Amino acid sequence: MNPYIPFPAEIIKINQQTDIDYTFFVKSDLKVRSGQFVQLSIPRVGEAPISISDFGDGYIEMTIRKVGKVTDELFEKKPGDFIYLRGPYGNGFRVEDNFGKDLILVVGGTGLAPVKNLINYYYNNLDSLNSFRLIVGFKSMKDRLFVPELAKWGEKFPVNVTLDRPEEGWFGSTGFVTEHVQKMVIKDIAKTHVIIVGPPPMMKFTALGFQQIGMPKEQIWMSFERKMSCGLGKCGHCKVDETYVCLEGPVFRYDKAIKLVD
Template identity: 75%
Template structure:
């Protein structure tokens, strides 16, 4: 029986710069994943960190990583042909089937767009499974935008509203926080509307409250928690909130569960 703590090597095949501190790393991998799950990514002698998987297909896994510490600093020093070490996948992800036949709204803040990129691509390829699909994405500024080409591609099939906290000269899109745009939404069928929210905890909290105020029930909203996973196997307790292990039961939760998860 394989030791679940031992990672396997994965060769880097491509590196794409998204912003000054966000790069997307493509590695060879045959992992069987689900949108919203995460992996534990390690560099020998530097350590290990939980990383969301932004996309996966054809023996390739894609991770969009922000340079924020010792482990990610070492990852950013890697080049094509080098190896990263991965174990997983872990956690409870998004189930696209939960939303079939619904009016679906996805709201992402900043790097929260990365864990749902595969989820969005699923519906880009299967738009007939939904009654409608809308995406709202908030970034701090133009230089903080992720997946610009994909955002343009998606907007050819369904509405994609990009809003900036700090608009700059030449920006012709929306401005303000994602929560500023909730009240502008007209949903034809409130009872058959689902919302997926991913981003920083305050953004998710107030976005969920905003949708609740306009009539959505808690069981119509999903969100993904960002936590410092350590073992990812429910043993160390680092990600535990009350009696809930986020690495096992999350990071994706329906809001009627998530609303009670308070540190």
């Protein structure tokens, strides 16, 4: 089978998250791991790399922002229409690496999408962890993703949703996620793992914040949301030094990630 040839996938449901973010559910029997991505294409329009936000028996879910010609065309689609996919690609999260640990997940904005399945996994298997904490930062109330899920998750483990600045009608936390990391009390650093997902500046300063409170680089992971192209390590668009992010990533341990400088 030619790995460059996409296969058709039927859209079965579309949920609106924000003014420019929609979640597409498509029929698929792909074998997927949390943190992987697919290449989504529309004939005569183009192709774009899209993170898989969740998956289950017979479907995958992708939460997509309207930011270009492919997504502009995608947002014209409706249930019953077909798109084309190839993949999945990349190395995702190994859920078993965190078993028995105190896990802290810090997410910025649309970075919540590629870890939604990971959160759901631990929500359903919370006894596999010693503890779980989630910090999610959004620019504003209208930018929040997965609002019902955030409320559901908060019934089982601490979920701190913070907005960048105070806003009328918002009674939750405010401030960048880095501010909340600085206030964090970690009882046993040796048994704690950290996952950071979001825009590059947010990931950089969040990782530095954890280092300042004594977290070793080897206990921090992050997902690089970069512009992929082929997904197969052939085109070089995602190459940083000698590393092909689409092949070795997008999930990296921080002692490797800190060396990946464009």
